[in-house]
Amino acid sequence: MKDSNYNQQKAEQFSRSLVDVFNKSAIALALSLGHRCGIFATMSSLPASTSQEIADAASLNERYVREWLGTMVTGRVVNYFPETKTYKLPEEHAAFLTDDGEYNFASGMQFVPILAQIEDKLVECVRNGGGVPYSEYPRFHEVMASESSQTVVAALEPFILPLVPGLIEKLEGGIDVLDVGCGSGQAMLKLATLFPNSSFAGYDFSEEGIDRANSEAKELALPNVRFEVRDAAAIGETDSYDLITSFDAIHDQANPAGMLASIHQALRPTGVYLVQDIAGSSYLEKNFEQPAAPWLYTISLTHCMTVSLAYGGEGLGAMWGEEKAVEMMRAAGFANVSLHKLDHDFMNTYYIATK
Numbered sequence: 378m379k380d381s382n383y384n385q386q387k388a389e390q391f392s393r394s395l396v397d398v399f400n401k402s403a404i405a406l407a408l409s410l411g412h413r414c415g416i417f418a419t420m421s422s423l424p425a426s427t428s429q430e431i432a433d434a435a436s437l438n439e440r441y442v443r444e445w446l447g448t449m450v451t452g453r454v455v456n457y458f459p460e461t462k463t464y465k466l467p468e469e470h471a472a473f474l475t476d477d478g479e480y481n482f483a484s485g486m487q488f489v490p491i492l493a494q495i496e497d498k499l500v501e502c503v504r505n506g507g508g509v510p511y512s513e514y515p516r517f518h519e520v521m522a523s524e525s526s527q528t529v530v531a532a533l534e535p536f537i538l539p540l541v542p543g544l545i546e547k548l549e550g551g552i553d554v555l556d557v558g559c560g561s562g563q564a565m566l567k568l569a570t571l572f573p574n575s576s577f578a579g580y581d582f583s584e585e586g587i588d589r590a591n592s593e594a595k596e597l598a599l600p601n602v603r604f605e606v607r608d609a610a611a612i613g614e615t616d617s618y619d620l621i622t623s624f625d626a627i628h629d630q631a632n633p634a635g636m637l638a639s640i641h642q643a644l645r646p647t648g649v650y651l652v653q654d655i656a657g658s659s660y661l662e663k664n665f666e667q668p669a670a671p672w673l674y675t676i677s678l679t680h681c682m683t684v685s686l687a688y689g690g691e692g693l694g695a696m697w698g699e700e701k702a703v704e705m706m707r708a709a710g711f712a713n714v715s716l717h718k719l720d721h722d723f724m725n726t727y728y729i730a731t732k
């Protein structure tokens with residue numbers, strides 16, 4: 378028996394929006410698959426082509442490619458010409474689905490299937506508490522490295538370093554830099570290449586991440602960078618660095634307060650702590666303004682909060698928010714903390730903290 382206030386129109390509108398959720402989730406999975414199989418990269422250089430021509434050019438199975446194209450065409454990602462049974466990826470779409478464009482969303486979509494794979498474990502956690510450790514997420518460091526190359530590495534020189542006045546000149550002259558929670562070390566590898574007079578270090582507790590970073594450093598024959606497996610909350614160094622960075626690495630720590638205190642101790646008195654973390658408010662009601670808020674809360678639910686809880690941690694989560702971030706940096710001893718936004722990057726907030 379429905380309540381007398383039951384609004385049939387509102388109910389129907391909501392059910393239509395749920396169909397849209399089905400469609401968009403399906404497109405997300407298909408975008409990830411298309412990226413991994415190299416179909417977008419192939420299609421971006423092809424004229425309107427048949428499914429057989431696309432499959433041949435990408436060395437793939439035509440039947441699968443044709444079904445995938447069904448999602449892409451009805452999802453308005455790829456154009457279809459029925460008279461010739463040909464398909465074309467518009468240039469404006471290729472700009473956001475390949476590595477040659479502005480941002481490769483198809484690469485970012487890989488997180489959807491990665492995170493979905495831990496659902497059985499998550500059900501257990503939702504019922505009984507606990508968490509899921511990093512090691513349970515297949516391909517996490519690989520995909521994180523490519524995401525980081527797109528977001529952090531590409532923006533370092535033109536946008537992120539200039540946030541700190543005079544920093545580029547100091548890096549040119551030669552300073553000591555540490556990246557905490559460095560993952561596969563993409564940021565430090567880039568800076569070590571750009572600034573040969575400076576010394577760079579990256580710490581992460583993931584052996585997989587550090588192994589990837591070290592083998593890339595070896596390949597590039599970089600003498601000014603080192604990577605070590607270390608717990609961020611126990612760096613154990615004092616007044617050792619002029620610049621310390623963390624990219625997307627505070628909120629999923631088991632002990633974020635310990636990490637910030639450890640970084641404060643390792644920073645020289647005139648040093649700078651430069652942080653990138655998810656843009657959002659600590660107050661749920663303010664996050665309607667974050668265009669990717671449901672995505673970010675879900676990433677947090679299925680990964681960031683959950684990996685922290687796996688180690689008995691605080692479980693801050695990706696949407697810990699700017700208010701909490703500033704409070705925690707101040708509590709760690711940073712006297713000055715300023716917030717910065719980059720025009721092209723609505724996903725992140727940048728913090729500059731000094732002693």
Ligand SMILES: C[S@@+](CC[C@H](N)C(=O)[O-])C[C@H]1O[C@@H](n2cnc3c(N)ncnc32)[C@H](O)[C@@H]1O
Nearest residue numbers: 525558559560581582583608609624625626630
């Ligand atoms: C979201 S990833 C970001 C990685 C990297 N900064 C990037 O932008 O690609 C967070 C990183 O924090 C690392 N991490 C988590 N807890 C840690 C701890 N206690 N000590 C050191 N690293 C930790 C993880 O292994 C992971 O590589």
